[in-house]
Amino acid sequence: MLPAGLALPKSLIGPVLITTLLIGAHLSFGILDGYQKLLLAVITSIVMENLLHKYTKGSFKGISSAYVSGISAGILIRSAYFWPFALTAMISIASKYVLRYKGRHLWNPTNFGVAMMLLIAADSTAVLSIQWGNHMWAMVIIWLVGIFTLMKVGRFNITGTYLAAFVFFAWVRTYFTGDTFLTEVAPLTGPMYQLFALFMMTDPKTTVKNPWAQSAVVVVIAFVEMLLRLGEVVYAPFYALFIVGPIALVIEDWWQSRNQPISGAEAVPHT
Amino acid sequence: MKSSTLKYGSVALMFVALFFVPELIRQFTDQTDRSQASAEESLERYGFFMEEVSQELGVTFVHQRCDVDDPLKHIQPQIAAMGASVSVADVNNDGYQDFYVTNSAFGEPNHLYIQQSDGTFEEQASIYGVADLNQYPKGSSMGSIWADVNNDGWEDLFVYRYGKPVLFINQEGQRFETFEGPTQFPDWVNSNSAVWLDYNTDGYVDLFLTGYFKEDVDIWDLDDTRMMPDSYEFATNGGKNYLFRNDGGRGFTDVTQKMGLDNRKWTLAVTSVDINGSGFPDLILANDYGVDELFLNEKGKRFVDMGPASSMGDIPKSGMSITAADFYNQGDFALYVTNISEAGVLMQGNNLWAPTGSTTIDGIEVPTYANTATSAGVEQGEWAYSGAVTDLNNNGTLDLYIANGFYSATPNTDYWYDYTKVVGANSQVIINASNWPAMKERTFSGYQQNRLMLNDGSGRFREVSSAVGAALDKDSRAVAFLDIRNDGTMDMVVANQHAPVSVYKNQVNQDHAWIQISLEGAQANRSAIGASVTVEWTDAQGQAQRQKQSVSGGEAFSSQSSRVLHFGLGVMDSGAVDKVTIDWPGGNRDVYESVRHSQKHSLQESTSARFDN
Numbered sequence: 080m081l082p083a084g085l086a087l088p089k090s091l092i093g094p095v096l097i098t099t100l101l102i103g104a105h106l107s108f109g110i111l112d113g114y115q116k117l118l119l120a121v122i123t124s125i126v127m128e129n130l131l132h133k134y135t136k137g138s139f140k141g142i143s144s145a146y147v148s149g150i151s152a153g154i155l156i157r158s159a160y161f162w163p164f165a166l167t168a169m170i171s172i173a174s175k176y177v178l179r180y181k182g183r184h185l186w187n188p189t190n191f192g193v194a195m196m197l198l199i200a201a202d203s204t205a206v207l208s209i210q211w212g213n214h215m216w217a218m219v220i221i222w223l224v225g226i227f228t229l230m231k232v233g234r235f236n237i238t239g240t241y242l243a244a245f246v247f248f249a250w251v252r253t254y255f256t257g258d259t260f261l262t263e264v265a266p267l268t269g270p271m272y273q274l275f276a277l278f279m280m281t282d283p284k285t286t287v288k289n290p291w292a293q294s295a296v297v298v299v300i301a302f303v304e305m306l307l308r309l310g311e312v313v314y315a316p317f318y319a320l321f322i323v324g325p326i327a328l329v330i331e332d333w334w335q336s337r338n339q340p341i342s343g344a345e346a347v348p349h350t
Numbered sequence: 351m352k353s354s355t356l357k358y359g360s361v362a363l364m365f366v367a368l369f370f371v372p373e374l375i376r377q378f379t380d381q382t383d384r385s386q387a388s389a390e391e392s393l394e395r396y397g398f399f400m401e402e403v404s405q406e407l408g409v410t411f412v413h414q415r416c417d418v419d420d421p422l423k424h425i426q427p428q429i430a431a432m433g434a435s436v437s438v439a440d441v442n443n444d445g446y447q448d449f450y451v452t453n454s455a456f457g458e459p460n461h462l463y464i465q466q467s468d469g470t471f472e473e474q475a476s477i478y479g480v481a482d483l484n485q486y487p488k489g490s491s492m493g494s495i496w497a498d499v500n501n502d503g504w505e506d507l508f509v510y511r512y513g514k515p516v517l518f519i520n521q522e523g524q525r526f527e528t529f530e531g532p533t534q535f536p537d538w539v540n541s542n543s544a545v546w547l548d549y550n551t552d553g554y555v556d557l558f559l560t561g562y563f564k565e566d567v568d569i570w571d572l573d574d575t576r577m578m579p580d581s582y583e584f585a586t587n588g589g590k591n592y593l594f595r596n597d598g599g600r601g602f603t604d605v606t607q608k609m610g611l612d613n614r615k616w617t618l619a620v621t622s623v624d625i626n627g628s629g630f631p632d633l634i635l636a637n638d639y640g641v642d643e644l645f646l647n648e649k650g651k652r653f654v655d656m657g658p659a660s661s662m663g664d665i666p667k668s669g670m671s672i673t674a675a676d677f678y679n680q681g682d683f684a685l686y687v688t689n690i691s692e693a694g695v696l697m698q699g700n701n702l703w704a705p706t707g708s709t710t711i712d713g714i715e716v717p718t719y720a721n722t723a724t725s726a727g728v729e730q731g732e733w734a735y736s737g738a739v740t741d742l743n744n745n746g747t748l749d750l751y752i753a754n755g756f757y758s759a760t761p762n763t764d765y766w767y768d769y770t771k772v773v774g775a776n777s778q779v780i781i782n783a784s785n786w787p788a789m790k791e792r793t794f795s796g797y798q799q800n801r802l803m804l805n806d807g808s809g810r811f812r813e814v815s816s817a818v819g820a821a822l823d824k825d826s827r828a829v830a831f832l833d834i835r836n837d838g839t840m841d842m843v844v845a846n847q848h849a850p851v852s853v854y855k856n857q858v859n860q861d862h863a864w865i866q867i868s869l870e871g872a873q874a875n876r877s878a879i880g881a882s883v884t885v886e887w888t889d890a891q892g893q894a895q896r897q898k899q900s901v902s903g904g905e906a907f908s909s910q911s912s913r914v915l916h917f918g919l920g921v922m923d924s925g926a927v928d929k930v931t932i933d934w935p936g937g938n939r940d941v942y943e944s945v946r947h948s949q950k951h952s953l954q955e956s957t958s959a960r961f962d963n
Contacts (some may be wrong), residue, residue, distance in 0.1 A: 135357050159699035159729045162375060170368050177358075177365040200372035201694030203730075218776055258787045261779060262771055269774030311767035313695055 093147050096228050097278060100221055101154060104270070116164045117153035124149025124168040131176045148172060151189040151278060155271070156196065157205040166200070167192040181332055185325035187285040194321040197314055206314055207271050218268055225277035234281045240294040241276055242267070244301035255309055275316050285324055287331045296327040381727065381810075383817040389857065392818045396804060397743035397859040400820040400842065404853040407834070408470045409463055414455035415848045416490040416512075419572040424788035427757040429569055430454065432542050434827040434845040435493035435908035439505040441478070442523035447832040447912050449843055450475075450507065451851055452491035456484050460491055460509075469835035469855075479526045480507060480518055486570055489513010489538075493828070493908035497546040497555045499529075500599030501876040510541040510559060512569060517602075533594070534604035539565050540589050546903025547622035547631040548875045549609070550650035551936035554596040555875045555903060558633060560617035561589020575783040579616055582773040582780060583666035585639035588616035593653075610652045615640045621905040623674040623683055624882060626708065626715045629937045631880040636669030636687045642701065646714055656716045659709065667698040671907040675739040675748050676898040677726075678704070678809055681884055683898065685719065688734035688752060688907070692795055695766050699729040700737065700752070727811045728752075728803050733795035736907040738829035740840045742818075744862035744918030746887075746895055747805040753826035753844060753907070757789075758796030765794040799823045800844070824849045828909035833916065838864045838948060840916050845909070863919040865927055866950035869901055873936050873957050877913065879903040880935035881955075885917045887927040887947070894928075895919075919947055 101117075128145035132138065152167040171192030175184040178191070196204045229235040249263035256263065266272055280286070280297060287293055300316075300323045307315035383395075392399040404410070413434040415427070422429045433454030441448045446465035453460050459481035463471035475481035483491050489511035499506045504520035506529075515535050518526035540563035546555040563569065564587060567577045579585035591613045594602040606612060611633075619636040626632065630647035637643060641663045645653040657663020667689040674683040682705040689698035703719035704726075710716065723729035728750060731737070736753035743749070757765075768787035772780050779785050800822045803811035815821050824846035834841040834855060842854040865885060869878035878901045886896040899915045919927065927947050932940040934955050945951060 131361060135354075135361060157697045159697060159724045162371070166368065166371055170365075173361065173365040173368060177362045195369070197694055199369055202376075203372065203697070205692075205695050205697040215776055215778065256787070258768070258771075259785060262785045262787055265771050265775035265779040265785065268776035268779060271774060308767075311764065313767050313770050 091143060092228060092232060093278065094143055094150075096225070097147060097150055100224070100273075101150065104217070104221075116158075116161060117150065119161055120153035120156070120164040120168045121146060121149035123165040124152065124172055127169050127172040131172065135176060145172060147278070148188045148192075151274065152192055155189065155193055155207050155274060157207055158203055160203055163196060163200055163204045167196050167204075170195050180325075180329060183328065183332075184284065185328050186321065187279050187282045187324060190279050190285075190317055190320050190324070194314075194317050197317070206317070207274070218273070221270075221273050221277075225273065229277065229281060234283070236290050237281050237286065237293050237297055238276045241280060241297040241301055244298045245304070248301050248305040252305060252308060272316065275320075280320060285328065287327050289331075292327075292331065296323065299323050299327070382813040385817050387817045387819075389819070393857065393859055396814055396818055397745055397862060398818060398839075399857045400742075400818050400854040401857070402819075402822075402852055403855045404851060407853055407855075408472060409851060409853050410473070411451050411453075411461040411463075411851045413451070413453055413846060413848055413851070414458045416454040416456065416484070416570075418569045421572050421575050422569060422783055425783060425786050427759070427789055427794065428786075429783075431756065432827060432847065432908065433490060433492050434847045434849075434851075435491075436828045436830045436843045436845040436851070437494045437496055437904075437910040438830050438832045438843075438912045439496035439507075439910075441505060441520065443504065444523075446836065447834070447914070449830060449832065450480070450494050450496075451843075451845055452493055452509065453484055454490045454492070456486055456490065458484055460484070465834065477525070480509070483509055483511070483516065487513065487568075488516075492542050493544070495544050495546055495904040495910050496877075497879055497903055498875070498877045499555055499596060501554065502599075503876060505877070508544060508546075508557065510539070510544045512540045512563075513538060515539060515541065515544075515559060531599075532601040534602060535559075535594070536565055536590075536592065538568065539592070540567060540569075543617065543619045543908055544904055545620045545622045545633075546877070546879050547633070548880055548935050549593070549631060549647055549653075550595065551630060551874070552596075552598075553871070553873055553875055553936070554599055555877060555879050556596045557592075557594040557602060558611075558620055558622065559592040559594065560620050560635070561591055562616055562618060562638070564589050564614075576781050578781050578783050578786065579639045580777040580781045582639055585616050586614055587781070588614050588637075588639070590614060591617055591635075608652075610654065611645065613643075615643070618670045619672045619907050621672045621674055622880065622903055623900045624880060624933070624935070625674070625683055626717050627933075628715065629933075629935070631935060634672050634674065634685055636672040638668050638670065639666070640669070641666045642669055642672070642685075642687050642703075646716065648714060654712075654714060656711070656714070659711055659716050660718050661706075662701070662703045662719045662721075667701070670734065671736045671738075673737050673739050673906050674900065677702075677739075677748050677750075677805060679747060679807075679895055679897045680705070681896055681898045682717075683900070686728070686737045686739065686750065688731055688737045690733050690795075691730055692732065692766060695770065699723060700731045700734055702726050702728050722809070726809055727813075731801065732798040735827045736829045736909060738831065738906040738909065738911065740831040740911065740916060741864075741918030742802070742840060742856060742858075743804070744839070744858050744864045744920070745807070746889065746897070746918050746920040747807045748897070749805050750803040750811060751820075751829050751842065752801040752803065753829050754798035754800050755823065755825040756795040756798075757793060758823075758825050759789075759791045759793045761793065761797070763792040765789050765792040768792075769794070796825060797823050800826050820854060822846075822852055824852065826852075828907055830909045830911045831916075832912040833866070833914065836950065838866070861921050863922040863947045865917050865919060865930075865945065865947040866914050867917070867930065867932075868914045868950060868952040869932065870952070870954045871934060872955040873938060874934040874955055877901070877903075878934070878955070879913070882933045883915050884929075884931040884933075885919075885927050886929040886931075887919055887922065888924065889919070890921040890923050914950065922947060
């Protein structure tokens with residue numbers, strides 16, 4: 080455990096963790112096509128965030144949230160071109176300022192950006208699905224570091240429940256696909272799922288508040304993902320989160336408004 | 351209206367506009383000509399027109415994929431994915447180019463097409479004794495390459511298989527006999543490519559043979575289903591590559607380890623060219639599940655892996671074809687490597703390694719490269735097996751033909767989803783064929799159209815296959831060029847997996863001049879493999895032009911084009927090119943000035959001069 084004086088603020092845990100994983104993976108396996116595309120995504124994300132915040136709220140914003148969005152886009156998006164990296168970052172950040180419901184944004188920005196890019200630019204964009212060496216030790220280290228960090232910030236219940244639900248639904252899928260259990264559970268051992276389960280699903284701004292509800296929501300996400308997988312949708316987890324996440328937030332808001340008086344408008348955009 | 355509402359509205363408008371960006375980019379950057387032009391229109395627009403003439407010319411070959419052992423049946427189209435190949439040679443020294451195509455199913459013959467004086471072909475594989483090569487346990491043919499291994503003036507044939515490779519010696523153009531000399535060829539190798547090169551410049555061509563599946567894997571009698579790659583991008587369990595030294599035409603000795611070429615990547619393609627002008631041929635490899643590799647030849651003593659130092663060995667992809675070509679008419683070779691791209695799923699993109707200069711490491715001059723495929727417009731293939739190069743419209747720049755398509759089965763079905771389940775997974779999952787989902791006759795990157803990328807001379811390429819009559823959507827593998835009828839145009843043979851071969855006759859704008867150079871080595875190997883020819887000419891606008899080509903011992907994917915070098919020259923005012931410079935392997939240089947164009951020149955190596963390396 081870090082000495083108290085060296086403890087990271089919670090807001091920096093995400094950026095530090097994802098940067099550490101990225102550097103480790105790149106130095107080990109050269110996962111990036113080049114630093115330029117990653118930098119483009121990060122810089123675009125930070126600039127977009129601050130421009131929009133300044134324009135709509137009159138002040139600049141910190142870079143932590145935009146940095147995570149940018150770096151996630153830079154890792155997840157695969158393209159020979161530069162523009163998809165910038166466009167993903169722009170759509171991701173802009174979605175936070177446009178797609179809002181009662182003062183909060185509904186989609187995890189990177190999830191929204193990636194899902195949209197797969198719809199509008201599939202001929203030039205794909206998503207990370209294969210890399211980081213496929214070796215056991217790299218996978219185990221990333222999972223352990225990620226899970227340890229999530230436990231520290233009190234969000235492991237989300238990822239843990241999702242992992243259990245994915246494994247269960249993988250077993251269910253074997254009855255429909257005829258493939259082995261190992262085949263169905265195999266995607267979980269890849270890097271795309273590490274980013275998805277460790278970072279995207281646990282985004283505090285776009286998950287419901289109650290821990291039990293959080294667990295229930297990720298079970299639904301895993302279930303929808305199973306349905307999409309049975310329909311042979313390659314990027315099923317992204318679409319499942321894209322569909323279920325906002326609905327859960329709206330239901331939570333509706334539930335809260337039924338049971339307690341509104342405490343006041345929350346107008347500041349979340350990250 | 352409130353200020354906040356206006357601001358929200360303007361941000362929302364901008365947000366919506368972002369969704370139209372990809373379409374705008376498509377509109378501005380896509381130069382594909384999808385029109386179905388007539389021959390006249392195509393000649394007018396692009397200077398050439400191609401016509402599929404297989405039946406007309408008497409070419410009836412149909413490739414049959416091989417069967418596999420029961421534990422692999424569920425993914426048979428992936429395991430038996432290759433074997434359709436084509437290689438070109440003048441078998442009987444009659445001045446007309448012939449070609450050989452391989453089959454893969456047991457009991458199905460390979461075909462040898464001998465060109466007649468009228469441009470038609472006669473199938474004579476049985477007569478020549480090179481038909482029945484697909485028998486268990488000898489193996490299943492995957493490809494072939496030609497060279498005069500004993501310098502007797504006749505082209506000999508090497509066939510690599512999933513099984514025992516075999517070398518045939520040409521008996522003065524009448525028939526072939528199996529090479530009887532001592533060789534250290536492996537008893538079993540799962541090879542998809544090979545190349546001839548004279549690595550030690552002793553005047554005899556040596557042989558580099560690649561391995562794909564490990565050599566202890568027999569896909570018809572499988573011991574262990576853990577025979578798939580242990581990683582999709584960093585695989586280390588592929589077949590061994592081999593370098594065999596030709597001992598004066600009398601035998602072949604395995605010098606792989608001695609020469610530093612031990613390698614267990616999943617090599618799918620190899621070519622050889624003197625990439626750094628050292629006088630010694632180098633090796634360039636395209637590896638599936640790994641990075642491209644550049645092995646520089648250190649004066650015939652050893653090969654040194656300079657892929658990372660040259661900047662072409664960093665990013666792992668699914669390399670399937672490698673071709674060296676002077677696309678930019680600079681006198682330097684760029685390297686084109688094909689990979690896999692599937693819209694929305696996998697975006698590897700093809701590589702065009704353009705020369706950027708050189709650096710010196712441990713006394714070796716190492717050329718450096720940058721991947722310019724995107725800016726050149728040749729990044730997007732699909733499941734791209736072959737990237738073959740020639741000047742199809744004789745305009746003086748080299749064009750590119752990309753063979754696409756993996757497995758065309760039931761239309762409107764797709765295996766990609768199942769594929770991504772395992773290839774993104776941990777090595778313990780991906781390595782075992784039992785974990786790979788059954789294909790169940792689903793299409794896997796099938797029905798993809800090949801691309802004919804026309805070089806505009808400024809470093810940009812335009813896809814024109816439909817407009818010039820060359821549209822083809824079979825599961826193409828190998829591509830070779832040859833001049834049928836010796837009329838100064840490069841024609842094309844495309845070998846398609848589990849499908850008929852496609853032969854295209856090319857009709858070119860007669861205003862475009864050309865020159866062909868046929869070489870014969872004296873000190874160098876008689877096939878002149880590895881010799882580089884630079885043609886310099888002045889075009890009709892008075893611009894000085896030059897282009898370099900090399901006599902190849904095998905290139906692209908499982909193919910070897912005609913070794914008569916063909917240079918398009920565009921419109922010429924004069925009747926001759928300014929200069930032809932020949933750099934022979936071993937160091938001789940021959941220079942010819944004011945050489946008449948629009949004809950073929952047969953040149954022998956003069957042994958009087960050596961240049962200083």
